[in-house]
Amino acid sequence: MRFVSRDDLRGGAVLPLDTVGGPAGMWVVEECLDVAESVSIQLEVTKSATHALFSGAMRTAHGSFTGYASPLPSSCAHVTDELEEWGTALGRHLADHGYAGPCGLDALVDVDGVAYASESNIRRTATTTPHTMVTRLTAGPANTHPAWSVSKGGTRDPVDFEGALARLRASRLVFDPERGEGVVLYADAPPDGRSWRYAVIARSAGDVEEQEAALAEVLEFEGG
Template sequence: MEEPRAPLIVCANFFSDVAVSIRAHHALAHWARQAPREIWLMRPGDVLLTPVPLGRDFTRYACGLLGVPHRGITVLTIPFSAGVPMAEALDREGLTDEVRALIAHRPGARLLPLALDSPTVDFADRLGVPVEPYGTSGVPPSAPAAVYRLNTKSGFRELAGEWGVRTPPGRSCDDGALVETVSTMLERYGRIVVKPDRSAGGHGLRFVSGTDADWARAVPPPGSAGGGGWVVEEWLAEARSVSVQMEALPSGPRLLFSGEMRTVAGSYAGYVSPLDHATDMATRELGHWGAMLGRHLSAHGYRGPYGIDALLASDGTLYATESNVRRTATTTPHAMVHRLCSDAGFDSPAWLLAESRSRLAHTFADALRLLRAGDLAWSPDSGEGVVLYADAPDDGRSWLYAVIAADADGTARLHSALADVMEFERA
């Protein structure tokens, strides 16, 4: 039987300056629509602070799969404003006292943020609750500092250089040196990628080729990195995008999972785990790099999830591209898969995450009926199926989902059947 734990205040602080500039409102608002997925972390007595509301049908569905009474959790929606971190939005909307009241009825409650940003740490201090998993000793100042540094491309590249970790040929620069840097890199490599120093999910990436008639037009304008700098790298066009996700613990780093990202024009579009056997050597090297990063983070007092993204070139060479020291688009879905499969008595499943667009718009209830009619909905008896993990999309068509099976062949089979049942548009 699972050990009882103190209640969690799950803070889906998508509006944070950790992954991108807080001024990148469009990107943050787009990502925030995935906030409902944080429900998969919850147990009876927990509270979810979310920038977007959760639908009733989705809440009942998720709680049903988790075995949690839907009335046993509390969801508080925090309206968001452009350029305002979520912790500050709570104060602006006059909701801080409501959170205090929720905490008062939950002795021992702890705050679990999506990202360990400074406003959220300060907010927890004002509430008088510890940040999970730091406990009553509090978050050491060196931990958020490490988070901010290692969620930049340049911060990771600098550390990787010290460790001898292979990265794509490239360099960091500020706004003033960007055009000159791009020109020099194009002359050397022919094709390059220009990245805002603090960016995630492909936000702000530009691919530039020396064969473009006017490549200078593809260079981002000054200030478009949100006040930060840039990283310009050789474009490894045929490479596979892979990652390892780990957890920094007092005892050292712990491997959570690895997988391959699906990308469209450099932007995250899905994930497949585990990696196939053809990548075994790269997987070991990626795990080694992840362990080094974990020890570095632990030495700075950081506790929690982190990962390294990398490119696997066609010749088998692995290049680390960035670190993500926060909960990412895959962290919570993985926790959901692990929890559902563990409760059902299944170990080491294969799983994939994807977003596909249906030909017709559906409500959440309609989509769930389609899954059940097609015998595709997650089943604890069979240990496989589809989970709609992020609520109904605003347009009723752009569905986020997870597919779980015993192996990659099983996920591919279910995914193909799902595409037919939901009438997904073909790429």
């Protein structure tokens, strides 16, 4: 693999590139984008139709996946229909080849609000299991269209599971089945007592943000 910057091609410069894959080899050139959001949509393919399950924005740090929030934030909500159109087209293509099951489509939204499809996954993804958990926890009538997020926060000092849960209960942040919202520590206690994985379920994206901010304060997350 060879990385080429814009500076390498200034003034019409030509770079000699070795043939890849023999005489019939091809090069794939990726455009450098000023990315504002990384988004995705997850779908289920059946023989008769492709169903959109959820879409959202991926949280990343230094290029690595750290969390997810659904639905799409207002800054990129305008690409929701486009994502569904692309995902449905992918599902039809897969169904035509005999596939049935989960699939997903990732995209980048640039600073001008334009979406670029970047990756497809013909499998379950890191967001599928949390979404299933949220769906089960909100199966009652209290919160039929939940907003949710999953992420990880590091406490300044080690905390055991009982201590973390006690803090959530005292602050009324712990998940309440009757209301269909709250915080779930879904990966048990971390070995170091500091790196906590959590889900926040609420009625709107704004409520999710408020509860996450409160959670960071209650558990004393570093940088919170």
